[in-house]
Amino acid sequence: MKLCMIGTGYVGLVSGVCFSDLGNEVICVDKDQDKINNLKQGIIPIYEPGLEELVLKNYKNKRLKFSTNLSNSIKKSDIVFICVGTPTKKNSTGADLSQIFSVAKEISKSINKFKIIITKSTVPVTTGDEIEKILSKKVNKNKFSVASNPEFLREGEAIRDFIYPDRVVIGSNDKKSATKLRNLYSPLISKGAKFISTNRRAAELIKYASNAFLATKITFINEIANLCEKAQIDVEDISIGIGLDKRIGSRFLRAGPAYGGSCFPKDTKAIVNTADKFKINLSVIKSVINxxxxRSKLLLKKVNEILNKKIRNKNICFLGVTFKANTDDMRDSSSLEMIPFLSKKxxxxxxxxxxGFKKEFSNLKNVNFANSIGEAVKGSDLVILHTEWNDFKSINFKKLHSSKNLKIYDMRNIYSPLKIKSQGFKYFGIGR
Ligand SMILES: NC(=O)c1ccc[n+]([C@@H]2O[C@H](COP(=O)([O-])OP(=O)(O)OC[C@H]3O[C@@H](n4cnc5c(N)ncnc54)[C@H](O)[C@@H]3O)[C@@H](O)[C@H]2O)c1
Structure with a gap:
């Protein structure tokens, strides 16, 4: 099939490359000329394991193309995926859909034959209806169908998640298009992915409800960790103890810093905003957001206690600053609140x-990027393990740090407290 992905970010690039690897002809379009020029030279704009090899392979065999020409790319395609950003609006909690609607207007000018237009971006309930209205202003309704196909990939695991998804959700009010989309995904369905066909609004809501539920799980265990810390219980035992119940499940029950990233913070706010418009009070999700x-303030309070309320002039090392491992994405990472706070103090x-280096910290006083773990740890009073990269799991702190006064705040509970203590260092974890 001939596909066009509009927006070549985490979602558009990964899904476009994977669709091309499944034998489709794919054009990935972006308005960012530098990004497209780089991709044509094999330079990948994001850190995502396995992505570079797959881009190079499919670009070489010409199933994958890159372009900034939206109109031409749409004209050449049968199925058009909208994969642009839907950040939080300025001065509101709702999703900013300006990129979606501007793309919809562009599409309406370039429909030369029947096309299925799909939102892969995360969009609030009724957005598909709005897109349909925009298209109808310029094009006859029998020339297009608007569907929703939310994406569930996780950064850092994106390729595997795309190829082996738990489920593929298609929301379409038109049976013919739903069947075409099922065919597009048939290589994944035959490998075991469940296929869910529903109406467009339901598909839009499935995505938000999933993210809100996962954010709730994380927040739940983080609050239980607060109790564990006071009651001298190891929250890791609680996670195992409740996670083994099949009704609950063990994933997303790891206590740690505040959830961050490009999805959970904005999507929890957006679902509450949508529900408010329908005059429905999503009180559980509201308290999760709160x-x-x-959370970051709470963990910073603990940092203050660990340093005996003397933060000034203390050498603090952060291991990992992205919101999770295996991604370079800094969007809504809790380090963005913690590092500026500590620098100010x-x-x-x-x-x-x-x-690597993060531009987000470049203007902060006394905040420097270290080229290696050793350089970062050397001379520190406190090491904060912020992101759970494998690179940090077997650090021998004794080799890197001479003083016994080193304190380690393990915000992901990846170290054995006993082992760290036996090396003579002070250990602090989350909920233990
Ligand atoms: N990042 C994730 O892990 C993830 C997972 C599932 C769903 N989503 C959702 O997918 C959507 C995209 O997220 P992302 O992280 O890939 O965003 P992103 O910011 O990485 O990429 C969006 C891209 O769209 C491009 N763009 C914007 N307007 C354009 C236009 N008019 N024409 C062409 N290109 C245009 C931007 O230049 C950018 O490269 C969001 O709605 C997000 O919530 C993201």
């Missing part, structure tokens, strides 16, 4: 992240 917004901060 609890998560207090007069700490000297060094950070190391396997995905």
């Amino acid at each position: 609890s998560n917004s207090l 007069g700490a000297q901060i060094k950070y190391y992240d396997p995905t």
Whole structure:
């Protein structure tokens, strides 16, 4: 099939490349000329394991193309996926759909034959209806069908998640298009992915309800961790103890910093905003958002206690600053609240992240990027393990740090407290 992906970011690039690897002809379009030029030269704009090899392979065999020409790319395609950003609006909690609607207007000018237009971006309930209205202003209704196909891939695991999804959700009010889309996904369905065909609004809501539920699970265990810490219980035992119940499940029950990233913070706010418009009070999700917004402050309070309320001039090392491992995405990472706070309080901060220097910290006083784990840890009073990269799991702190006064705040509970203590260092974890 001939596909056009509009927006070549985490979702558009990964799904476009994977569709081309499944034998489709794919054009990935972006308005960012530099991004497209780089991709044509094999330079990948994001850190995502396995992506580079797959891009090079499919670009070489010409199933995958890159372009900034939206109109031509749409004209050449049968199925058009909208994969642009839907961030939180400025001065509101709702999703900013300006990129979606501007793309819909562009599409309406380029429909030369029947096309299925799909939102792969995460969009609030009724957005498909709005897109349909925009298209109808310029094009006869029998020339297009608007569907929803939410994407569930996780950054860092994106290719595997795309190829082996738990489920493929298609929301379409038109049976013919739903069948075409089922055919597009048939290589994944035959490998075991469940296929869910529903109406367009339901598909839009499935995505938000999934993200809100996962954010709730994380927030739930983070609050249980707060109790564990006071009651001298290891939250890891609680996660195992409740996670083994099949009704609950063990995933997303790891206590740690506030949830962040490009999806959960904006999507929890957007679903509440949508429900408010329908005059429905999503009180559970509201309190999840509130609890998560207090989480970084709570952990910073603990940092203050660990340093005996003397942050000024203390050398603090951050291992990992991205919101999770295996991605370079800094959007809504809790380090964006923690590092500026500590820098303002007069700490000297060094950070190391396997995905390199971060421009987000470049204007902060006394915050420097270290080129290696060793350089970051050296001379520190406190090491904060912020992101759970494999690179950090077997660090021998004894080799890297001479002083016994080193304190380690393990915000992901990846180290054995006993082992760290036996090396003579002070250990602090989350909920333990
Ligand atoms: N990142 C994830 O893990 C993830 C997972 C599932 C769903 N989503 C959803 O997918 C959507 C995209 O997310 P993302 O992280 O890939 O965003 P992104 O910011 O990485 O990429 C969006 C791209 O769209 C491009 N763009 C914007 N307007 C355009 C236009 N008019 N024409 C062509 N290109 C245009 C931008 O230049 C950018 O490269 C969002 O709605 C998000 O919520 C993201």
